Amino acid sequence: MLNVDHAQLLELIPHRPPILMLDEVTGVVPGERGSGVRSFAATDSYFSGHFPGNPILPGVLTIEAFAQTALVVSILDQSRGQIDAAQGRLAKCSEMAFMEPIFPDMNVVFSIVIERRVGRFVFVSCSALAKDVTVAAGKLTLKL
DSSP, X not given: OEEEOHHHXXXXXXXXXXXXXXXXXXXXXXXXXXXEEXXXXXXXXHHHHSOTTSOOOOHHHHHHHHHHHHHHHHHTOGGGOOOOGGGOEEEEEEEEEEOSOOOTTOEEEEEEEEXXXXXXXXXXXXXXXXXXXXXXXXXXXXXX
């Protein structure tokens, strides 16, 4: 298993703050699974407008964290040849459920498992945990 720290993450994927949703990716089995980790701060810009007085992470940013984690796990799979991270796109989001809100000052683990690949498409199942509680889960498809 591999771990990808913040500096390595910046080398692997094109995302940058404020849309870079991960601090690191841990437990990576290239092409199979991994977990993106993020410690959300009260000062993160998206909390100020969503919602004033009751800040929660927008669901689309939870989906983005899953997609970035899946992109890292896919890029590290050298058996598939070189993948251009800038070409990676979220193609589909399905069966996504948000069980609990993600608040400022929460540490969240975004775990993904690659279920299968068909051509350039990568089918992923994902779940997010905060304080040992599932806060979101669903399925994504990436196009690499």
